[in-house]
Amino acid sequence: MDYFLQQLINGVTLGSIYGLIAIGYTMVYGIIGMINFAHGDIFMVGAFIALITIVALGITAATPLLLLIAALVLVLVIAMALTAVWGWTVERIAYRPLRGSFRLAPLITAIGASIALQNFVQISQGARNKPLQPLFQGGFQLSDGAGTGFAVQLSYMQILIIVTTVVLMAGFTFLINNTSLGRAQRACEQDRKMAALLGVNVDRTISLTFVMGAALAAVAGLMFLMYYGVVDFFIGFVAGVKAFTAAVLGGIGSLPGAMLGGLLIGLIETFWSGYFSVEYKDVAAFSILAIVLIFMPEGLLGKPEVEKV
């Protein structure tokens, strides 16, 4: 039971990170029907920007707690802002000129943008792993393992990740459902031309979608960096594929679906590594995806695509 609880905590933490990235995939797919394959690399760029900012500000575990929290909030804001600029730029350069072109064209430029970002970071930051000392240590001891011989720990870092994710997702859901920008995004999703005829600047709305996705990916990047303590230029690929899987599992185009999918992929991976084998955790995650898609082709919370007549 203790072991199960620990895996559950770990799984939810990992799932939170996947969920944050998955939102970027699902939103872009919802609004322009395109898979933004560079999104995983935007996440990686976000992690690097966060790392550079942390080092530049001289934050270490020795910083007093209040100052540390204030500094991390600053890091978060800077990373979100700068990564958003990257997201905007990728959309502007690689996707917007091809809008109205055939469907596969932006898919190819997305892969191109992904490779370009990876190589840019590899060349400018070096190919070696970049470590970061843990900033928060310790946590709550939920059980001392006296009976079972297994101590359950909920670290401060995990609390931070889960709480930040929940807050961001709540804010984000509010934005989509209640603000004018969110309404415009949903309108563009359904009928872009009609939205334009009502005065919605469709190009700007799409850009803002990319900006929002990139900002959330930057948050995920910072979380990943602090949780694992190491980044390199290639982390975007695996995390991107996992988050994409999460988006598809939850039903691509659906926001709650992306969050649910992220959580599920995180849990499946963690439990599989905890109870069976670490080597096959990805196989488990992707098998579940395959099985779900066979029985529910539109994903868990996706809406079935209605053929327009």
Next chain:
Amino acid sequence: MTQWNDNPVLTVEHLTMRFGGLTAIDDLSFNVGRGDITALIGPNGAGKTTVFNCATGFYKPTEGRLVMRRSNGEKFLLERLPDFKISAHAKVARTFQNIRLFGGMTILENLMVAQHNPLMVASNWTLGGLLGLTGYRHANRDAIDHAKYWLEKTNLLDRADLPAAELPYGDQRRLEIARAMCTGPEILCLDEPAAGLNPKESLELNELLMYIRKEHDTSVLLIEHDMSVVMEISDHVVVLDYGVKISDGTPDEVKNDPHVIAAYLGVDDDEVDEIEEEVGL
């Protein structure tokens, strides 16, 4: 009898639209008078919807131009504007023959999307909206009031929170007009608003259009096949046939124009000559 030429809100000048070898509109010029209800009629395939599509950025005209003159004196060449500015700046709104509502959104949300631009400014490009600043809250409330006003006028107020796709057909038509009006247009282009409506709904539509013209200084340009609507409410009728204007005048003038009768009823070849002689062609 040409009051629409004195102060037109929209001027179509030498509009020509070719699709490959097909000339859909050929050198069409007419004026839409400010505050008038102008009807654009003609047999199927005459090019009426093509005129709308040129005016709202769907097509780039092969030749000619469409000049929109706003009441504040600003002038816009519609064929050169990017599509979102046609509504936002030139204040042209339109509805479609096949209804294009945002089916997955509620009725109220459909009308709120139409007020996106003022709300976006009021919410400091969303930041203020997220933080719940008072400026945005006020603007949001005003927008909801504005939407409710139009829902009341179109008898949809009690169903404001229903998804738009669940409305019956006639109500969807009215909702589309309400949504177009929420953008605060100076000219409202309606593509067959009475199509598929029963006589009662058709009558309500007439009243709604008269109301819009009277209370909101909005000029109306409509495409319509239902002659009871056209003759009843319009001040000015333009008749197209095969992309060419064949008649232009008040409903009574047009009704008695032999060209129009020929186009609508069809005539034998020798009769064409007779009629052409009669009208001096």
